[in-house]
Amino acid sequence: MELASERFLLDGIVAAQEFYHSRKWTDGLPVVPPTAEAVEKCLEWAMLPPDHLVGIEPVRARRITAEKLAINSVMAGCLPMHFPVVVTAFTAMLREPFLLHGATASTGGCAILIVVNGPIRQELGMDGTFNALGSSDRATTTIGRAVRLALYNLLDVRPGDVDRSTLGHPGKISYCLAEDEENSPWLPLAEERDIPQHASAVTVMSAGAPRQLMNEWTTEPEQILDTFCAEIKASMRHYSIYPGNYAIVVPPQLRTHFTNAGWSKADIRQYVFENAKIYRREWADCGKGAVVGSRGDTEYQALSEPDDLLVIAAGGPAGGFGAVIPPWFGPKSKACTVAIGACVDCEIQ
């Protein structure tokens, strides 16, 4: 296997840390030094030649190759078996509707939310239960980090460089979770987004930080969703009013109530579509009166259509805590879903 990347001979693992940090090739955390052997193992596992073109970032006309993704994956701490997920996440991010450059350069500071579905979750020991939005397991933590390191190193998405985020959020270190399909009565997210049943897939979304909510005082699906809708509406008022992909994370304690009432994800999406909306005049209640103007009666919906809501079953067994994850900025970036390993003949979009 012929790797094209330049090589450096260093004095050891500790020396490697300073070497990579001083060149701004890392996020500040230690890296696993990417040797040719480790990189080749990733490529062999994924059955990809080093120069396999994962995709092209169109704004800067940069080719993203399997070799470079593998190097950054090794650095992040990925094992070879994690690598196909990184490749698939990047394939999805390079889809035109995702608008990767805009999403990663913006002052809005979104991160790349990565949701994994299918059998690969078990193969990699992914855990969609405890601490699902934190560091739940090795696979999701390292995969999320690999994506961020690749953005740093292949697209110069470093703070103050291409990345102009004012604040950003902790998801920019790693923002990957596995859906808890085994404990959910619902269809997996990927299957809802047209991936065949039993296939493994990755969904990516340009996402703000999660906004945690709590409702342990009702068993009515509508009332639980009213809490989610209230959080969405707050984001519309306080952050950005424009419609786009929202994600909601529903833990087991709340999923039970939907199951008992026979509610599917489609029912949830329809309810949120109909109820998550505000009037422009509500801006006046939160310090934005100056821009209400004469259009106070204009109504804004969080979702342009019900399918814009990503419903994710995840979280530990106890606690009526859910989360709302808002979009980067309205409809500019669209969530994309790609099956793992299926893209033998994908067009480079």
Place this chain on the structure above:
Amino acid sequence: MSIEVLDPTYGGGANAFALAGRLASLEGKTVGIISNGKRGTRPFFASLEKYLKQAGAARVVWHTKANYSAPAEASITADVKNWDAAFVGIGD
């Protein structure tokens, strides 16, 4: 203990290069076809071969790639030097 590590950064785009010299006519020339072998390419290139010969090409050499998603293999590119022009496709 020393270790050899790889550069994680972008490898750089291709530099601009000069295109090959132009060809005024196909009269008496050898034209190579590199087909990616996808569905529909066979009848397309069969017709193209016919029209190339009508336009004066003396010889048409036809190669089909083993893997349509990958660049043409070395055995094909090795033959290119024997041609005067090439038709390559079909990108879809």
Place this chain on the structure above:
Amino acid sequence: MHDAITVEKLGIPAVGVMTTRFVSAADLMARVLGADGYRYVAIEHPISSADEEALDAEAKQALNEGLAILSG
């Protein structure tokens, strides 16, 4: 596009044939490969389901446009 550029770099003029659906990707690929503005032939998409008569007409078009590209 990649193969057409490879042939050009080997010193032989190449006519790339793409379908109309691939045009924007082809232009981007040409730019990435150092051949910004590279001229090629665009035929109707799709070809996988086109009948022989349609493909014959496309081939004729490809030849005519190809000759113009080859002669510069």
